[in-house]
Amino acid sequence: MDAKFWHQRWQENRIGFHQEQTTPLLEAHWPSLDLPTGSQVFVPLCGKTRDIDWLAARGHRVLGVELSEIAVQQFFAERELNPAIIRSPIGTHFSAGPVELIQSDIFAITADTLANCSAVFDRAALIALPPQMRMRYADVPYARLPPTCQGLLITLEYPQPQMDGPPFSVAEAEVHALFDREWNMKLLERRDILAERPDFAEDRVTALNTAAYRFERRQASDEVRRSIY
Numbered sequence: 001m002d003a004k005f006w007h008q009r010w011q012e013n014r015i016g017f018h019q020e021q022t023t024p025l026l027e028a029h030w031p032s033l034d035l036p037t038g039s040q041v042f043v044p045l046c047g048k049t050r051d052i053d054w055l056a057a058r059g060h061r062v063l064g065v066e067l068s069e070i071a072v073q074q075f076f077a078e079r080e081l082n083p084a085i086i087r088s089p090i091g092t093h094f095s096a097g098p099v100e101l102i103q104s105d106i107f108a109i110t111a112d113t114l115a116n117c118s119a120v121f122d123r124a125a126l127i128a129l130p131p132q133m134r135m136r137y138a139d140v141p142y143a144r145l146p147p148t149c150q151g152l153l154i155t156l157e158y159p160q161p162q163m164d165g166p167p168f169s170v171a172e173a174e175v176h177a178l179f180d181r182e183w184n185m186k187l188l189e190r191r192d193i194l195a196e197r198p199d200f201a202e203d204r205v206t207a208l209n210t211a212a213y214r215f216e217r218r219q220a221s222d223e224v225r226r227s228i229y
Contacts, residue, residue, distance in 0.1 A: 003067055003105070010068040017047070017167060022054040023123050025154050025212040029188050030121070032214060033150055035060065039118040042151075044106055044141060045125035048075035055121065056098045063117060064101040065091075065109055072101045107136070111144040120151030127156050127167040134170070138178040150216040157190075157209040158200065175213060182219075188212045 008014075035041075037059035043052060046064030048071050055062050066072050072094050076083045083094040083101075090113060091104025102109070106125070120142075129137055155170040172187060179185050194200060194208040 006067050007070075010070040017124055017128070019050060022050050023154060025189060025191070025210060026051055026054065026121065026123070026152065029152055029212050029214065030055075030058075032188070033119055033152065035119055040116045042114060042117040042120045042145070042149075044120070044122055045128055046101065047071045047124060048078065049124065051121060051123060052099060053079075060119075061098045062100070063114075064099070065104055065106050066101055067103070067105060069103045072103045075101060107140050109141055109144065114141075114144050115146060117145060117149055120145065120149060120153075122151065123154040124167070126153065127165075127170055130165065130168065134168075134174075134178060142179070143182065145217075147217050147219065150214070153185075153213040153215060155211045155213070157211060158205050158207055162205045163200065163203045172211065179215065180218075182217065183215045184218050186214045188214050 038061065039059075040061040040063055041055050043049070043055070043062060043064040046052060046066050047068075052062050052064060052075070069092070072092075076094060076096060081096040083096040086093045086095070090108045090110060091102045094101045094103065102113070126134060126137065153175070155175065156167050157171055158169045160169045175185055190209050190211045192208070193210050194205070197208055200208050
């Protein structure tokens with residue numbers, strides 16, 4: 001799976017992964033992060049998600065990264081926004097109000113770009129990547145996040161042999177295998193959503209759950225814990 005795959009999906013408007021409503025698990029669990037107003041939130045592989053609007057409406061600045069320029073342009077056009085556009089070595093930056101979207105390869109995003117991010121919301125990034133790319137994703141962009149960063153990860157779980165991804169099934173055991181070295185991962189909720197996703201049922205998927213994880217840097221959280229005790 002390469003960049004051409006995703007560019008083609010957007011060119012052909014085959015974007016079944018796009019949701020027209022805010023992610024329910026975001027609404028349910030984001031408040032637990034207790035972020036101050038004005039905090040910057042990193043949204044990887046953001047597409048034109050409505051989740052950005054929800055985060056911005058709660059006083060956050062949003063930094064999204066998206067490979068497809070079509071997706072970025074549609075985000076601003078659908079909201080009747082005229083973004084400022086700046087080109088840099090890592091990509092093209094589109095900014096309007098509290099939202100900045102960078103059209104770029106996620107693996108090109110630097111630590112300097114992410115330096116002011118207090119949190120991450122990952123709904124469509126990890127599950128969009130095949131296994132070998134998930135390992136690189138956990139080891140590269142996540143490693144460039146600031147030490148005090150925290151976030152919310154949303155995954156899907158289904159019998160992978162029953163359907164080809166993306167989106168891919170990422171089980172709890174894999175989440176811990178990918179992230180536990182650097183992050184404390186806590187499962188917050190798992191929901192059965194098969195009845196809400198007829199597209200999966202049409203592919204004869206027999207079970208479908210979505211799961212939400214809260215995470216924070218292991219070193220940072222361990223230092224806080226030692227200071228308490």
